[in-house]
Structures are given as structure tokens and as C-alpha cells.
Amino acid sequence: MKGKWIEAAQKWREALKKYQYVLLIIAVGAVLLLLPAGGRDSPEEEAPAREEGSAFDLEAFENKLERTLSQIEGAGEAKVVLTLDGGSRQVLARNQDRDGEGGGSNTVVTVGKGSGQQEAVPIQTVAPQFRGALVVCPGGGSAQVRLKLIEAVSAVTGLGSDRIAVCASG
Helix, strand or coil: CHHHHHHHHHHHHHHHHHCHHHHHHHHHHHHHHHCCCCCCCCHHHHHHHHHHCCCCCHHHHHHHHHHHHHCCCCCCCCEEEEEEECCCEEEECEEEEECCCCCEEEEECEEEEECCEEEECEEEEECCEEEEEEEEEHHHHCHHHHHHHHHHHHHHHCCCHHHEEEEECC
16 A cells, blocks of 8 residues: 555656646746736726826827827928818717607716706717828928828828828928
8 A cells, every 4th residue: 555655656756847847837827817917006096097188189199190200211300280070079878768669768868066067978089080181291202201101191090091191391
């Protein structure tokens, strides 16, 4: 009986030696899964930043795009004009009540803010769609630079190349 235990213990040692790295990786993975996710103290601190960034600022977007396009080799100091198809809009929460006969009502959900004031509850803010873009820069006369600029503006705005104009400044 004692001999069987010794044989079993030796088999376990051999198996542990053979698979020691696999077991080590599994142990490290388990420890990493148990660690708390860092960086966030509470969800309340995250909410104000999200609300501030929800409004679309066309001028800030154009300035950021100008700085980025100016870094493209051969472009030079770029100026960007973007046109929008309408403005940004909010999708409001709605309450739909149905009666047994197929009819019903659809009302906007509001929240009381005190002193008799009511405010609609927005679900999301939809940014406006771009209509077109104009890029003016010293390197706009070069076909290679023009192609790079069109690809960059298209990637950022989602516009097709037929809606992006690149001109050389003089």
C-alpha cells in the first residue's frame, strides 16, 4: 500500500515538472483576474466629463483637424472649413401608453427641477452629419499631398472624396 502512494507522488512530481510553466501562467492569470480594475474611483466622477463632451463644437473640431493636417508631409499650414447638414439634436425619452383597442399616447418624459420647472430627459445627443469640407494649404497643388489630405479628411469626417476639396494657397 505504501508503495502505491510513493509511485503516485512521483507521477505527480513528474507531471508538475513537465507542466510547470503552464501552471505558472494559469496562476498569474488568476491573480490578474482577481485584481481590481484601477483608474476609476466612482461612476459619479465620470458623468460630468461625459456631459461636457456631448455638445459638438464645430470650431474646435476644425482647429484640431487643421493642426493634424498641417503635420502631413508637404501640406504646410492648413486651413479647414467644414459644412454641416443641420445641427446636433437630442433624442428624448418617450413614454408610450397603449390601450386595449390598439390606440395609445406617446409623451415625452420630463423631470421636475423644483419651483415648478420641468426638463425633458435626453437619451442621447446625435452629432450633425458633415456635408462637405474645404482644405486650403500651400502643398495643395501636389497630387500626392492632395490625396493624403483627402484620405485624412475622409477618415475623420466620413465624407466621400467627392465632397472634399483641396486647394493650394497662394
